Amino acid sequence: MASVTDDPAIIVARRYARGATVAAVVVAAGWHLGHDLPVTLTAWDAYRLPWLAAAAWLGHLLVGVAAAIALLRSERPLRGVWAYGAAALAVVVAMLAACPPDRVIGPANWGWGAVGWLAVILFWHRRHHLRELCLFLAADAAIVLAGMLAAGATDRVSLARYLMVLVGSLTLQIGGSVGGHALDTAARWAADASARRAETEAARRSSELVHEDRLRRYEAVRQAAADLLAEIAAGADPADERLRRDCAVGAARLRRLMAETDDEPGPLLRVLRAHVVDAERRRVLVTMEPPVGTVPDLPSGVAEALAEAPARALRAARSEARVTVYATPGEVIVSVVADAEDEEQDAGREDREAVPAARRDANGTNGDGDASWPGGGVVVTKEREGRSLWIQSSWPAR
Amino acid sequence: MDSEQLAGPVRLAVIEDHPVTVDGIRLWLSQDPGRRVELVASGPTIESVLAGPGADADVFLLDLELNGVMVVDRVADLCADGRRVIVFSGHRDPDTVLAVLDAGAAAFIAKHESADHCVETIVAVATDRPYVTPTMAHALIADARPQRPQLSEREHRALLLWFQSMSKASVARRMGISEATVRQYIDRARVKYAKIGRPAPSKAALLARAIEDGLIRPDEVRTYRSFAADPAEPPADSPS
Numbered sequence: 258m259a260s261v262t263d264d265p266a267i268i269v270a271r272r273y274a275r276g277a278t279v280a281a282v283v284v285a286a287g288w289h290l291g292h293d294l295p296v297t298l299t300a301w302d303a304y305r306l307p308w309l310a311a312a313a314w315l316g317h318l319l320v321g322v323a324a325a326i327a328l329l330r331s332e333r334p335l336r337g338v339w340a341y342g343a344a345a346l347a348v349v350v351a352m353l354a355a356c357p358p359d360r361v362i363g364p365a366n367w368g369w370g371a372v373g374w375l376a377v378i379l380f381w382h383r384r385h386h387l388r389e390l391c392l393f394l395a396a397d398a399a400i401v402l403a404g405m406l407a408a409g410a411t412d413r414v415s416l417a418r419y420l421m422v423l424v425g426s427l428t429l430q431i432g433g434s435v436g437g438h439a440l441d442t443a444a445r446w447a448a449d450a451s452a453r454r455a456e457t458e459a460a461r462r463s464s465e466l467v468h469e470d471r472l473r474r475y476e477a478v479r480q481a482a483a484d485l486l487a488e489i490a491a492g493a494d495p496a497d498e499r500l501r502r503d504c505a506v507g508a509a510r511l512r513r514l515m516a517e518t519d520d521e522p523g524p525l526l527r528v529l530r531a532h533v534v535d536a537e538r539r540r541v542l543v544t545m546e547p548p549v550g551t552v553p554d555l556p557s558g559v560a561e562a563l564a565e566a567p568a569r570a571l572r573a574a575r576s577e578a579r580v581t582v583y584a585t586p587g588e589v590i591v592s593v594v595a596d597a598e599d600e601e602q603d604a605g606r607e608d609r610e611a612v613p614a615a616r617r618d619a620n621g622t623n624g625d626g627d628a629s630w631p632g633g634g635v636v637v638t639k640e641r642e643g644r645s646l647w648i649q650s651s652w653p654a655r
Numbered sequence: 656m657d658s659e660q661l662a663g664p665v666r667l668a669v670i671e672d673h674p675v676t677v678d679g680i681r682l683w684l685s686q687d688p689g690r691r692v693e694l695v696a697s698g699p700t701i702e703s704v705l706a707g708p709g710a711d712a713d714v715f716l717l718d719l720e721l722n723g724v725m726v727v728d729r730v731a732d733l734c735a736d737g738r739r740v741i742v743f744s745g746h747r748d749p750d751t752v753l754a755v756l757d758a759g760a761a762a763f764i765a766k767h768e769s770a771d772h773c774v775e776t777i778v779a780v781a782t783d784r785p786y787v788t789p790t791m792a793h794a795l796i797a798d799a800r801p802q803r804p805q806l807s808e809r810e811h812r813a814l815l816l817w818f819q820s821m822s823k824a825s826v827a828r829r830m831g832i833s834e835a836t837v838r839q840y841i842d843r844a845r846v847k848y849a850k851i852g853r854p855a856p857s858k859a860a861l862l863a864r865a866i867e868d869g870l871i872r873p874d875e876v877r878t879y880r881s882f883a884a885d886p887a888e889p890p891a892d893s894p895s
Binding site for chain 1: 745748749767793796797815818819820821822824825828829
């Protein structure tokens with residue numbers, strides 16, 4: 258299943274969300290460079306304290322750069338964001354101080370209109386971003402009103418200008434922030450919806466596989482039973498040794514298939530079952546016990562290494578074999594007991610190169626267990642008792 | 656049947672709805688050189704067996720599926736009056752095995768292992784001694800319930816090897832100990848299961864006999880601790 262983050266819809270949604278933040282930064286930067294800078298330069302001579310205006314412009318720029326980097330680089334706002342907010346409000350105060358009393362409310366005082374854009378990007382990722390933005394703008398408006406009172410600019414024209422700029426900038430700044438966040442929310446909804454769709458699709462694919470596997474098992478059960486039943490119904494002699502053996506093998510097969518309740522068996526059980534099916538085809542009566550525990554995800558090659566010696570024992574089994582699997586999160590043990598020929602003789606018949614000397618039991622004919630270490634940290638131990646051969650492969654080696 | 660040695664043949668009643676299986680059991684009993692077990696009654700339902708001469712049998716062999724109905728919930732009733740019940744069934748998943756042991760069954764034999772273990776299990780159960788078939792070993796090591804008894808590492812290993820191998824002798828060779836000690840580890844693990852779940856006369860008898868035989872100490876009967884409560888290893892067992 259493809260990762261949810263690879264979903265194209267989510268990538269598009271993320272780009273939309275990023276687009277909104279980039280737009281906010283561009284507006285703030287554009288306003289500061291395209292409006293505040295020319296105004297400061299053209300009104301330079303009119304300022305009471307022109308260098309203070311220049312410092313305010315620079316301070317505004319620094320806060321803006323810090324806020325923009327934080328906004329575009331990470332998902333979280335600046336630490337101590339209200340310190341930056343205070344610095345922005347200091348820009349407003351500085352611009353009030355830099356302007357002569359008659360220009361406090363004129364175009365030369367760009368500060369109080371511009372800092373709203375700083376606040377938009379400063380508070381963007383804050384949880385209560387709208388509330389904090391409004392609080393900031395209210396403080397801004399209050400400072401300017403206080404500045405106007407201090408400068409004596411309380412005439413009707415000044416108040417009308419104040420209100421006009423206030424309403425204009427509030428509308429744009431709050432509107433911009435709300436719109437940007439709405440885009441972000443919509444993008445997240447789209448991403449959520451897309452992730453849910455991907456999950457549903459994955460669940461559907463998985464249940465299809467499960468269904469196919471059940472059909473396959475059912476077919477195997479049917480085959481195991483139907484041919485024998487048909488033979489018996491056609492009058493086969495129940496005393497016939499061959500028929501009885503076939504029935505026993507068929508019954509063992511049915512028991513195994515009915516015990517196979519795992520829908521996704523994993524590589525180890527898959528490999529083992531394939532070898533069990535091969536042995537059943539040779540009319541070996543195989544008892545495969547349901548695994549104890551859940552086989553953990555094994556490092557590459559370990560499942561094959563674990564299955565190798567048991568598979569050899571199954572291939573060597575003459576008429577009977579019993580397969581068991583024991584698993585804990587840190588240990589897997591596969592065991593086969595079979596009435597198998599001795600491995601030494603067996604190797605002459607089987608592919609000899611597949612049985613490297615290091616892995617062969619040097620002492621396989623007596624009862625002493627012997628361990629050897631093939632690759633992948635798998636240990637194979639072997640035990641013989643009369644006609645029975647007991648092969649145990651375990652991982653990790655201990 | 657309280658004596659150390661069997662006074663006479665164990666009297667067995669079989670509750671099984673397939674006559675062919677009863678015939679099979681009769682064959683196994685006849686193949687036992689000591690003829691230690693005698694089949695005194697058999698019938699297709701629990702009631703039919705209890706109504707006849709099987710009522711006072713020493714051991715009951717119960718098929719878990721009678722006439723298409725699972726009788727797991729009848730095991731506790733059957734055990735309640737002190738009857739020794741061995742369950743034998745093809746339904747050998749660990750949950751079922753643990754459920755019937757919990758209900759008081761003395762042992763569980765899977766149908767495919769009956770020939771090897773049937774008579775031995777019956778004789779052991781008749782004297783209230785533990786007998787663990789590989790299917791029971793499977794269920795005990797697969798037990799993940801919080802109330803499971805705490806087995807020592809060696810008890811667990813003996814059970815695991817017994818489940819996976821062909822004989823206790825091979826387990827003994829693998830563990831480098833005597834066969835008697837292997838049997839002791841396996842039996843101790845089984846007896847620990849008599850301490851959990853609902854009380855039953857069969858469990859009390861198993862525990863009493865285990866104490867009498869020196870398999871466990873009386874104080875161990877009380878000191879049950881769950882894995883969850885204390886993950887520490889119990890003191891190492893001393894092999895005989």
